[in-house]
Amino acid sequence: QVQLVESGGGLVQAGGSLRLSCAASVSAFSSYAMGWFRHAPGKEREFVGAISWSGGSRYYADSVKCRFTISRDNAKNTVYLQMSSLKHEDTAVYYCAEAAMLDNYLDLYEYDYWGQGTQVTVSS
Secondary structure (H helix, E strand, C coil): CCCEEEECEEEECCCCCCEEEEEEEEECCHEEEEEEEEEECCCCCCCEEEEECCCCEEEEEECEEEEEEEEEEEEEEEEEECCCCCHHHHCEEEEEEEEEECCCCCCCHHEEEEEEEEEEEECC
């Protein structure tokens, strides 16, 4: 049974920073691609970023490019999302997800397991 547990969310002022973590209880964590998605009220869940199993490839949504950085520590079975220059429109529940085989990192249906989410609220 794969479990993903996000942490690090909270309330931050616009322009501030937060770092989200996602701890995975799974063997062979380093074999999986990982992604971050977010879901804001009244909107569909949207792609934020993804990282390949090795960390050698990273992908970002245009809306967060140059502000967010995704990274992973395979020794700790953890993936991170460093968020800087936060905007009010970044307010959402953030989810990490794991994919054994990932062809289209934008497609949430390609991810096999999801965490429970962590709330990020950016005050304007």
